[in-house]
Amino acid sequence: MLPHVWNLRSRRGFRELSTAFAEACNRAGFRLIHFSVQGNHLHLIVEAADAMRLSRGLQGLAVRIARRLNRLMGRAGKVFADRFHQHVLRSPVEVARAVADVLGNFVVHALRRGARVEPKTPDEYSSEHRTDTGPPLVAPAQTWLLRVGWRRRAPQAYSLLA
Secondary structure, eight states, X not given: OOTTSOOSSSHXXXXXXXXXXXXXXXXXXEEEEEEEEOSSOEEEEEXXXXXXXXHHHHHHHHHHHHHHXXXXXXXXXXXXXXXXXXXXXXXXXXXXXXXXXXXXXXXXXXXHHTOOOOTTSOOTTBTTSOOSSSSOSSOOOOSHIIIIIHHHHOHHHHTTTO
């Protein structure tokens, strides 16, 4: 995010992000599977049918986020500092590590700030924190790697999440 954007890990910021996630989580070959919200950036694991759907899906999500954050901050203009950085996950072990990294990312950032945090506690600003209220913020995985493969083939990385 650009420097003028407020902290994303606030109740009001996350409320806007949650709405954007719910609107964009499963649209036209693009699915948001996991996310982690940090103070000034997001970590996402998504599925997309092809490169164009990935690009369009992330572009649509970015527009939704920018509109909502700008409305919250009472301003207009650019919100994101740059485009997304992608890495295609190809093996069960790679997917398991990526899921563990995304869902445990808040621990890394907290430790860098010198904060004390319990690693096993789900981050309330991630897709791991489950609530039964409101619309779903993520879509169910469709690919074998994200549905079953990473759990079956990479138990050592999956145990990081247990």
